[in-house]
Amino acid sequence: MLAGSLSIMILSGCSDNSKAARELLSQAESMAVSGDYPGALALLDSVDSRYAAEVEVRRDAMSLRPRIMEMLTLKELSTADSMIVQLTIEADAVKDVMAFVEDSFEGYYTTKALKGKVPAEKPGLYARMSADGIYTVVSSCPKGTESTAVGLKSGDDEVMSARVAHDGERNDRSRGVEIINFMPSECDTLGVFAERHTGDEIKATFFGEKKNHTMTLPKDQAEALGSVHKASVIVGRLHKAQLEKTRLERQLDVARSQMARTFREKE
Known part of the structure; x- marks a missing residue:
């Protein structure tokens, strides 16, 4: 489902945009699907900096970015939650003295x-x-x-x-x-x-x-x-x-807000 939803954005308007820019966007999608979210975001940065004239591709990238940020943040939140559980157990043990x-x-x-x-x-x-x-x-x-x-x-x-x-x-x-x-x-x-x-x-x-x-x-x-x-x-x-969990929760809210603002319908 994830790959399908991302592909819809990337394939739309392909004939009107640079092939090289679309290729970077496609690579970013693949990296996101495989779980390499930082790598995917780095490729989106490349699309934005190297292909400033490709307005439609950059719009698709803008729409894709918050979706990747959401996935990255959810992964980091899961790690933070696990760490908090373990550290809480350790803190309770030492507080006995x-x-x-x-x-x-x-x-x-x-x-x-x-x-x-x-x-x-x-x-x-x-x-x-x-x-x-x-x-x-x-x-x-x-x-x-x-x-x-x-x-x-x-x-x-x-x-x-x-x-x-x-x-x-x-x-x-x-x-x-x-x-x-x-x-x-x-x-x-x-x-x-x-x-x-x-x-x-x-x-x-x-x-x-x-x-x-x-x-x-x-x-x-x-x-x-x-x-x-x-x-x-x-x-x-x-x-x-x-504190890191609080920061990530705020980051998730921002990503979802940006997803709503940058959503692009399939043509």
Whole structure:
């Protein structure tokens, strides 16, 4: 049925149009029928750019394009739906160890073991995740270090965060401890490291302008660094997949609207 409906447009008015342009249009039809939608759309672009004077062929191509876009979008929507189902299952599994913490902003997720524990009250590293999967880490270091970065070490393996200069905001030394709020790109390495060393002893070193401070991370903090990072990757991918599905649904509406506007009756 698909091949027949596309052929009707391509065959109409063949005697009045360039043979070469019609051949490209026919190839685009064949590629669409075989499922090569990007290739078919590329050929339609060629028809439009190379045969600007072939008005009737270009009109047929204009009518064919949204039909191919509809098929391509439906295929991509099917893939997106499958991905969302799988990621939802994975997200539900990792959320079993997570807890939501309300604060003065949007709130965040951390492990149940860390819920209620405040960085200002105990040195260490506190992993957090936003509702859409953004991973952050808050470091808490004894005053006098003037810390700007954090390193982790387990055995011979070690890693370091990015440096955050003291600014009184993200790097704050006004309280009883020194607090650094690391953004995702500054602390992802810490999460990956903690995942790799799940169950291992991890030592954290706070690198400062005056001196360094090293401590063994408490078990709940070390486990949270890895498990919250793992959750953030899954939840982040799920959020992106849901956004992509929304985009594809809008794209499908546009394609069907264009199909209605460019429909050509068989002569």
